[in-house]
Amino acid sequence: MTQIKSNVNVEQQAIEAKKAAKKLLTLSEAEKNEALHHLADVLEREYETILAANEKDLKNGRDQGFTEAFMDRLSLSKERVHDFANGLREVSELNDPTGNVLSDWTLDNGLQVQKVTVPLGVIGMIYEARPNVTVDATGLALKSGNAIILKGGSSAINSNQAIVEVMHKALEETKLPKEAVQFIASTDREATNQLFTMKEHVDVLIPRGGGKLIQAVVENATVPVLETGVGNCHIYVDKSADVEKAISIMINAKTDRPAVCNAAETLIVHKDWLEQHAAVLNEAFKQENIQVHADEHARSVIENALPAGHEDWANEYLSTDIAVKTVEDIADAIAHIETYGTKHSEAIVTEDDEAAETFMKLVDAAALYHNASTRFTDGGALGFGAEIGISTQKLHARGPMGLPALTTIKFLMKGNGQIR
Amino acid sequence: MTQIKSNVNVEQQAIEAKKAAKKLLTLSEAEKNEALHHLADVLEREYETILAANEKDLKNGRDQGFTEAFMDRLSLSKERVHDFANGLREVSELNDPTGNVLSDWTLDNGLQVQKVTVPLGVIGMIYEARPNVTVDATGLALKSGNAIILKGGSSAINSNQAIVEVMHKALEETKLPKEAVQFIASTDREATNQLFTMKEHVDVLIPRGGGKLIQAVVENATVPVLETGVGNCHIYVDKSADVEKAISIMINAKTDRPAVCNAAETLIVHKDWLEQHAAVLNEAFKQENIQVHADEHARSVIENALPAGHEDWANEYLSTDIAVKTVEDIADAIAHIETYGTKHSEAIVTEDDEAAETFMKLVDAAALYHNASTRFTDGGALGFGAEIGISTQKLHARGPMGLPALTTIKFLMKGNGQIR
Structure with missing residues (x-):
């Protein structure tokens, strides 16, 4: 693939974005x-x-022998473009x-205080070869009054550039400054x-x-980062877990969409439960x-x-592979999650409310589930x-x-001359 | 000053803090x-x-010829220790x-969702030679269920170590693990x-x-950072500013406590106002x-x-010096703040509500004041x-x-077997 190094001046783009962000206010x-x-219509x-x-990106992708899953994410159609538009609507x-x-409150001296939500300003979005992010992220940024600088994966650069050009053309016919959407047209x-x-x-x-x-x-940025996404999620099947719930939650969390971050990657299972229900578990693995x-x-x-x-x-396997870990008790299960989890989504299957409460309290993750699939995150x-x-961060x-x-x-x- | 390099194992301390944080939950x-x-009493x-x-830190400080202001912040007394204790209470x-x-809400499928506040976990507090931070930060951390790792300025290391030893002794007589308070006893x-x-x-x-x-x-951390404190704050005196309000707000913001971050450092003044009120402004500068x-x-x-x-x-001057910048209009004033401000606290003095609204909307800072001193942040x-x-950050x-x-x-x- 040719490296596109056109005369990209990222700092200038960022300055323009900042200026556009002021206008959005x-x-x-x-x-x-x-x-x-209007963006959607255009x-x-x-x-x-x-x-x-x-089509150019797809050709490059085929030439480079990208996987089918990758090509699928990269590939657009009239219907997908309509989906993008409907997403904006x-x-x-x-x-x-x-x-x-x-x-809002008023201090004793009469000073009126309001705590009000405002846009962040300029968002730098760095993503891989999913052209839908170009549209989705732009829509969310503009709706919340933010300018956005888009840096998509190089394998989708032609698609992304075309999408942004269309969006720029559309923005020129609106009150919004087109400079609010900046695209880094470089694979450098x-x-x-x-x-x-x-x-x-x-x-x-x-x-x-x-x-x-x-x-x-995370390692190179001094600009604050909102970390997203890696999900090494676990299903812990406790001693008292209901068999049907355990099997159906495990299968759903593993197989519904194996490539997404809220899919389960490891089944942690209490040794007593495993011994008792090995047959049904084997059957489920085989069937799926x-x-x-x-x-x-x-x-x-x-x-x-x-x-x-x-x-x-x-x-993460991000496939229908699963790891199975046997534990002696819930403390073992929590320790395993603490060692290997990514603080995304973790589930316990149990009929023991006290065990569930312990799990919810002690496991450190964004989303904790009792008797439900991690797929709801x-x-x-x-x-x-x-x-x-x-x-997957805490701040x-x-x-x-x-x-x-x-x-x-x-x-x-708001005051009328208040001093301290 | 001797470098204290005792056998500090920061990673081990962090691991202990993490374990203690679990216990706090x-x-x-x-x-x-x-x-x-109990901490307060002890x-x-x-x-x-x-x-x-x-006394050891003070002696080191004197030997090194630290400024009076520095020595004042470093210096403890029976009264100040009592203040620390009352702060904890x-x-x-x-x-x-x-x-x-x-x-909290329930999805159509019956899955109950709660969004609940929980402690962050382990806080790393890095500060300069103010021993009060050792106690204040510990109090806030423990109250909110967090463990804390304290790294204070090397010129206060003896004071900080003694405070932490006393707090450890006190914690041993409570339900809280003393490992929740870690002190890096090194100037390295x-x-x-x-x-x-x-x-x-x-x-x-x-x-x-x-x-x-x-x-x-900020430059070296991969752990998320909560930035605090540098305040290069401005008072903008608009064309229509009331003279008494302008002068008293300027004097208060500049002189009440010049060394703190919410003190004003620059007076931005509309040229018409300046020409009209130069005499009273000169008088104020002279008097103060x-x-x-x-x-x-x-x-x-x-x-x-x-x-x-x-x-x-x-x-920041952090003294009774002030910079004065003349502007043609409010846009000039906002542009100056955008170039030099630290997004802390910014004030406008004006009788023109529209100008105030523009200022509140367009200036990007944590706290914006209309006709009041920046000292209230x-x-x-x-x-x-x-x-x-x-x-002073946005996230x-x-x-x-x-x-x-x-x-x-x-x-x-909480579910009863929900899958997606």
């Missing part, structure tokens, strides 16, 4: 919503331009997360690295993608074509299991509307991040 | 409050131990910030640097001190012994003003109780940070 919710609808109208650019329906007075890693340290112009970086991408951002990687004890009762080691406990499933990602936002995660607050004080 | 609010009261009882250690009275259900910079990257064991770093300290943390550093235009009307340049606009003044610092917490800034959330889901 002066616009009304109606103006932002109208712009989102994307639908210009879908052929987008598909032509996408849905975002326009969500409540404006800015301008909310979270609290230096361009991304510049973004990492532009504290003056960029308010937050949101990396979306695999562990390596996120790690690179799940490849098991198990510790020594579990291998003595689970059929066709490969040996599991550190790599199996520590990494998702902005859509929880009713947040669209999400910008799933935060600012944790778990699925909807529009409020793209805001900060200001204290606004 | 199982304690009740009453148990935490009892411990805070600190008061053992004040002589603390003062003896403090006050923290015990504050509402427990953990265990609050921020929202390597020890601090180790803290910066221990993402596995440390949940947040809070640097408190000058710009250089904060910069070092304020040394003015001004731009060329202001120097033509302000007496005894030194020329101001980039350094004056960009830095303070947890105590705003009624938050004790504060852990004043955040997680902005402005004065009370106990809620030391919490994160968990989504707790």
